[in-house]
Amino acid sequence: MGVYAITGARIGIGAACAKMLEEQGHKVIKISRGEGADIRADLSKKEDRQRAVKEIEEMTPDGLDGFVANSGVGPTEPGDLILRLNYFGAKDMIEDLFPLLQKKNGVVLAVSSNSANLPGLNTELVDMLCDDDDEEAAAAYGKTLEGANKQEAYQASKFGLAKWVRRNSAFYVTKGVRMNAIAPGATWTNLMEVGFDDDVFGDSMQSFPVPSHYNDGKVLSPEDVANTMIFLLSPESVGICGAVIYTDGGTDAFLRTERF
Amino acid sequence: MSILKKYGEVFNKNDAKAFMELFADDCVFYDAAPTAVGMDPIYIRGKAGIYMMFNMYFHAMKIEATVKSIDGNVMEYDIGYPDLGMPPVLCRGELIEEEDGKIVRYHVYPRT
Incomplete structure (x- = not known):
């Protein structure tokens, strides 16, 4: 059985993925800010990322079979936090765990979002992430975003990660x-629950189309998304590499028919 | 011989293995020149990626680099496709980082 590390494993998609891996008999190292984590870390902070990597190295000296960069917050949170956690928290962890993954020919799965490709992408902010690799500049910009504009930070963080x-x-x-990478759509997680009740984002989030749930008005469950993640972490998906897999009940195909 | 001069010479051999050897193992090759003809930029990390990409190009068609000038870390050149009869792509290459005689980071932009 393998050894996997998952960030944001306490709730939502990360928790569902961790549970499924454990049910298959794998050892799962859960990294999270909250109680019950194997490693408690706030991955929006560089020093916590470095400490988390060190602790994972100590726990798995023989290497990692897989790493899931799942931690993230939604557009209701401050813009600087969104960019630090969703992009740099994921990217830095993957890069720093690379030697450990190499030891076991491991698999990486990053959790992006199907909103990454929606209209309104701030490409300058994406360049700040992917080309300049400048966390402080991106965070300073993110801090200036207020209200609905914080969606810019969320979208850029998720597009940047997939890129x-x-x-x-x-x-x-x-x-x-x-x-x-996986690009989940509307999924009933804490992020979605908070968004549904938000004065700024509530209406748009509640009206987001999910074709596969047209008849019941629901959204995807964390388990729906985690099932795809389990497949992407497994040897059965060996032919899939560098892909961004939309697990969104058909939303992306519906909204961007011509781009694939 | 400067690495940029070598770049032009080795490129014209259309030999992907030889071309790959100009680059460091963990290199970054970013080519925005295709955006001038409406295509996406190319981003390659690692010399294995250099080999894979240019092996495909060199097998698909003859490609010629005509160097116009080299000034420090900047090389202006045209990429021509003699068998295709299309106009050359005008490029401005910037050697961002070099280490131990190998290219670590190289960016290409469209030249007007």
């Missing part, structure tokens, strides 16, 4: 580490 995965997946796999 980073696509840019680096060929390099990683030539070194033995396969990497993909």
Whole structure:
């Protein structure tokens, strides 16, 4: 059985993925800010990322079979926090765990979002993330965003993460580490629950189309998304590399028919 | 011989293995020149990626780099496709980082 590390494993999609891996008999190292984590860390902070990587190294000296960069917050949170956690918290952890993953020809899965490709993407902010790799500048910009504009930070963080995965997946796999991203759509997690009640984002989040749930008005469950994650972490998905897999009940196909 | 001069010479051999050897193992090659003809930029990390990408190009068609000038870390050149009869792509290459005679980071932009 394998050893996997998951960030944001306490609730939502991360918790569902961790539970499924454990049910398959794997050991799962859960990284989270909250109680019950194997490693408690706030991955929006560089020093916590470095400490978390060190602790994972101590726990798994023989290497990691998989790493899921799942931690993230939604657009209701401050813009600087969104960018630090969703993009840099994920990207830095993947890069720093790369040697440990290489030891076991491991798999990386980054959790992006299907909102990454919706209209309104701030490409300058994405460049600040992916080209400049400047966390402080991005965070300073994020701090200036208020109200509905915080969606800019969320969208750029998720687009940037998927772009980073696509840019680096060929390099990683030539070194033995396969990497993909998943782009969940509307999923009933804490992030969605908070968003539904939000004065600014509530209406738009509640009206987001999910074709596969047209008849029941529901959204996806964390388990719906985690099932895809389990597949992408498994050897059965060996042919998939550098992909951004939409697990959104058909939303992306519906909204962006011509782009795939 | 400067690495940029070598770049032009080795490129014209259309030999992806030789071209790959100009780059460091963990290099970054960013080419925004295709945006001038409405295509997406190319981002390659790692010399294995350099080999894979240019092996595909060099097998698909003959490609020629005509160097116009080299000034410090900047090289202006045209990429031509003699068999396709299309106009050359005008490029401005910037050697961002070099280490031990290998290219660590190289960016290409469209030249007007």
